[in-house]
Amino acid sequence: MELPPAQFPSRRAAAVAVAFLRYRRGGPGRALRLRELRRARTEDIKDVGHKYYLELELEDVLDKDSTVNCTAEVLYHLGNKNIAPDVQFTLEGELKSTEEADHVFYTRIRSLEKELVAENIPDSHGHVPPELEPLHLLAWVASGYLVWQNSTENTQLQLAQIKHVKQVRRSDEYLQFDYLVLLHEMVSQEIIPWEMTVLWHPRDGVRVTRESRQPGHTSG
């Protein structure tokens, strides 16, 4: 069944697909976001769930002229809310290499004398200090994992803010950052604190190795 892109079911599915994609393909030098939802179709698979077929146009937030087309499938499983939706995607074309920016960031962090610590990114006024921008992007990319893992047809999760980030030095070649982020859930309008441990290496990409939803943001 064809779905109008203006309506929320197709847009929520698209958001999940893009979150997953951002996680798989992103890094401190690259974050993809949805430019346009071209087309959406849904299918009800008996005893399994709802499947969405999506045609997307994505853009690189650091280079708005760099766009790429994408087809994606999102399957929300029936019943059990604890299973993440299945997401598959196919990118048409190549993404620009971020090798140089990655290398600069990697070397900069590895050579820090003291482990990096930062708070409130962006700040209340939406400002991100330029030297912390890669850390901001990295969080947005990694939060794609949280969004993907915790999405249902009745939720729409976004990264709202990094409350705290701390670099953890490792003996291997990976960079590790322990984040406390706030996620915004659009349908309930709740703000949810979430801890995540993010590993990154230019060669391997981003990995969330530990994540833990925290007790609710105070409504006091």
Place this chain on the structure above:
Amino acid sequence: MSLRTWTLLAVPGRAEPAAKMRLVLLLSALLGASLALETFVGHQVLRIQTRNEEEVRQLQLLESLEHLELDFWISPSAPALPVDVRIPAAGVQSVKAFLESQGIEYSVLIEDLQDVLDKEQQDMAESAQRERSTSFDFSSYHTLDEIYAELDHLASEHSFVEKIQIGESYEKRPLYALKFSTGGSNRPAIWLDAGIHSREWVTQASALWIANQIASGYGSDSSITSLLDKMDLFLLPVANPDGFVYTHTWNRMWRKTRSKNAGSVCYGVDPNRNWDAGFGGPGASSSPCSDSYHGPSAESEVEVKSVADFIRNHGNFKAFLTLHSYSQLLMYPYGYKCTRPDDYAELESLGRAAANAIKSVYGTTFQVGPICSTIYQASGGSIDWAYDIGIKYSFAFELRDTGRYGFLLPATQIIPTATETWMGLRKIMEHVLKKQD
């Protein structure tokens, strides 16, 4: 540079010439980095009154003891001249004891140098701010007081702009709106509000820019002029002042009002679930701790009741427009039910025209549709209420962005957001005006 020289330059005088002030600012900027490495907490500055050569010699001896790290602002030279010395916190007591044992008189010029420095920094920043901003900076986020001051300013600059009080918030803050009226008596009117959800900062900021746009456009902009020649406009830039102050002082992500909920530790009601339109239905929570709590009853929130009363009493509103963020959506009723309003075709068409007008500025795309199918089913919303009491042209905007910054939209995007939003609002207002004939 020695601290002494900097402080003497920086002693604030009300008639400080601008050039000297700038020199001070430059020096403090240069020193700022170095001062940040040291603090002067607990450091005292003593003024010593020497009476004879012997006492001068004693002080010169003191000066030579480098380990004390004394900083003589006026060095001991002759008995007639005072000696000023800065003493690090650790040495204050022993230096005083020494002076007393020698019978040398002194007084405390500065009890805690860090306090003085902090106050001076603050004074200079405020002074610079006053110098810089003789006009309101629309490209940054402001406090409630600053916004209210700008409302006063706009009202004083334009004869057809009046600041009115719609009511009072839970914590007794005034709900100030601007009334744009070039005459007549209770002319057909347009309502525009922002900031009903306090964390959506780009909305209050955009509302200010739009207010200025309208105020300064009357007489020169044909669209604004023909609108205000026939209709009045009411603009409430901060519909939830308690929540807004709370986002500045405690929690940037606060959404609701700040009313106390009986029997709960949680505060606040979602003011856009509190209107008398499908109140308590799907899409609103009955839990006081929820960010979409509808409240104990419709219009329980004074912020909502004040606006509803005002609009009911006025009786001649033709459009009800409200600004939210984020998601880039342009919506019309209904939210509390998923059936189409009677005026669906006209509202959809007008919505699309407005979205196209928005897109023409920077390419920003807004999705158009009824609330229920565009974002989610939500009961107790303001535009549903407005529509159901007969205000046909009721629209809710969700401004930039689509989630990269969300509520924390960079200040650099305020004016672009306000500009494109204004184009959409204008489109709607022009249509409403046309329909008045």
